Amino acid sequence: MRFAFVLCVLGALSACETVQPWEKGTLSKKEMAWEPDVMEANLRGQIHASKEASSGGTGAAGGGCGCN
Amino acid sequence: MRLFRYLLISCLCAPWVHAAGVAVGDNAHSVILPNLPDNGATTSLVDLRGKVVYLDFWASWCGPCRLSFPQLEALRTELGPDGFEVLAINVDEFEADALAFLEETPVSYPVVRDATGATPADWGILGMPTGFLIDRQGIVRKVHQGYRKNDGAGLRVEIVSLLGE
16 A cells, blocks of 8 residues: 555656647647658658668657647 | 545546536537737627637647638638627737737637637647537537638538528
8 A cells, every 4th residue: 555655646746747739839849840851851761661671650649730 | 545545546547537628519618818919808708699609729830720710711701791700719828929820811700819728628629720619599519620621611501500590
């Protein structure tokens, strides 16, 4: 039970926060993107795929409206 | 010991506890917010009772919002005389961003602003933009999430149907 209490306190202390859909203004800025230059990222991706014979696995979910 | 168990369960469940929001068939919640651009006055959703209202939550950083504004403006110009109104709620963090958007995409319908996030939380917004089509009695009849380029035609059919009720 003491362990459960410690776990509970640790959980409450964590900095995890759900970003609400209307709070994604900063996240949608260009400088917050994994790849600021989409064209260059695609080019690099193609070269990487041809060299490694594998592709994908570079995407990330995000954006409040599925657009940015 | 039992107290600890309750504490543990409530801590673990906390991330999944959300406000219920507004769904189809519910009465529209109260909205009273300052106008944008700020002229010292507020606009209230209740004042639009008797009209078919499209309540649109938007932000300047949201791509589909940019798409929706001219279409909503056209719908309002066409169907406004029959009793259709749009009320747009801006949720931008910075007012300047919203004003720059409105300068690029001017609209004649009322725009209000909620920088606190209380209104979108109260309405249970899951993505941007989200629109609520509210009938003349103040009941939510449709929740429209996102916006694609052909959505205006579908919306028009539903608005005309609600105006005829």
